[in-house]
Amino acid sequence: MKALVQDQIGSPLDVVELRDIPEPQPGPxxxxxxxxxxxxxxxxxxxxQGLYPEAKRPQLPGQVVGNHGVGRVVSGGTLxxxxxxxxxxxxxxxxxxxxxxxxxxxxxxDYPIDRAAQLMPAITARxxxxxxxxxxxxxxxxxxxxSLVSSLLIQMARRRGVRVVAVVRRRIAGRDLEALGAEAVIALAELDVPLADAVRAVTGGAGLNxxxxxxxxEVLTQLLDALTFRGRAVIVGAYxxxxxxxxxxxxxxxxxEIRAYVYRYFFAPPPPEDADYLKSVLDELADPAVVVPIADRHRLEDFRTALEETAARPEAGKRVLVFD
Incomplete structure (x- = not known):
């Protein structure tokens, strides 16, 4: 079968290769x-790049990469x-x-495949x-x-009456975050005052909860400066x-409070008690009114373009590897 594989630690742009390898045999x-x-x-x-905790680092050589996906059961298990x-x-x-x-x-x-492939970002946003x-x-x-997570988060927040300040590097033609539900968009490239001051201005002095x-x-430094009494910052990335x-x-x-967040199912599979939660996220993600920006779909043979575009223009939308 065809697979994307790495033999050494590094950026996927440098270390990932397309190979023919044996089809995996499911174990117990x-x-x-x-x-x-x-x-x-x-x-x-x-x-x-080997930046995850020890239990989640690549097993080299010959590590097949990729963390989240959607597929169809072939054999094994109860489904x-x-x-x-x-x-x-x-x-x-x-x-x-x-x-x-x-x-x-x-x-x-009949669940939309493009949206199924974005279930983990939707879970993260929720x-x-x-x-x-x-x-x-x-x-x-x-x-x-x-980003996809942030775009989904903005929409989920609007549905629940939460007021959102979206912070971006620059505005992008065709990407209207106000239409998604942000009450204000602050573009860092346009700022002539500290970000904390800009936040206080758009919130009418209320600051951030x-x-x-x-x-x-520095972006997080400034946002922490605008955080109010009992405010909470959740860290999900580190650009x-x-x-x-x-x-x-x-x-x-x-x-x-300052908290870290990693994928909900990063270390352990979904427990049975998450069934209602997962259905709720899946239902919201499938709603046609929810915008899920997809930049393009790529076959495995076109993986390099997909990786290069993801690295250079992540704000353009998700790149999806397709196998059918």
Whole structure:
């Protein structure tokens, strides 16, 4: 079968290769899945560079890459052959994958494939909104506003009455975050005042009750400065490797919180009690009124273009690897 494989640590642009390798044989507790689609996510870049915790680092040489996808059951496990499933797992950028049976999330047979491939970003967006604890009428800052997770988060927040400030590097023609539900969009390239001051201006001096941040560095420093009493910042990404700053006294006296978030099913498969939660996310993701920006679809043979475009223009929309 064809698969995307790495033999050494590094950027996927440098270390991922297309190869023919043997089809995986499912072991005990695994199901063989024929891949249908897989989104390319920031976590895939972290993975190939060995930046994840030890238990989630590449096993070299010959590591098949890719973390999240959608496919159809071939054999093994308890689900009928042909069942459409989504999953967070490793070794999925290949024509077939052996997946922990417990990790499989069954989908309706007619579920839109492009959206099924974005289930994990949708779960992340929902979890960020919940973890921030921002209530209806309060303000939430969302960085990397053009990313898929942030775009979904903005829409989910609007549906729940949460007021959103979207922070982007620059405005992009054809990407209207106000139409998605952001009450204000702050483009860093256009700022002539500190970001914290711009946030206070657009919130009428109210400041932020929460931050969902994928950037870090000075952007997070400024947003923490605009965080209110009992405000909470949730860190989900790290585009900027520079440190962010706050003071222990401010965190202490303002009862602020800074939390980390990783994929909900990063270390363990979905427990049975998550069934209602997953159905809720799937239903919202399938709603035609929810905008899911997809930049393009790529065959495995075109993986390099997909990776290069993801790295150079992530704000353009998701790149999806397709196998059918």
């Amino acid at each position: 507790g695994q199901t063989l899945v024929r891949m249908v689609a897989a989104g390319i996510h920031p976590g895939d870049f972290f993975f190939t 009928a052959a042909g069942t459409l499933v989504a999953f967070s797992a490793g070794r999925v950028w290949a024509e077939y994958a052996a997946i922990d049976t417990q990790a499989l999330i069954p989908l309706p047979d 979890d960020l909104l919940t973890t921030s604890e921002v209530q209806a009428g309060q303000w939430l800052a969302v960085t990397a506003g053009h 929460g931050v969902a941040d994928a950037v870090g560095g 900027d490797p520079e440190p962010f700053k706050t003071t222990a006294l401010r965190v202490l006296m303002e009862l602020q």
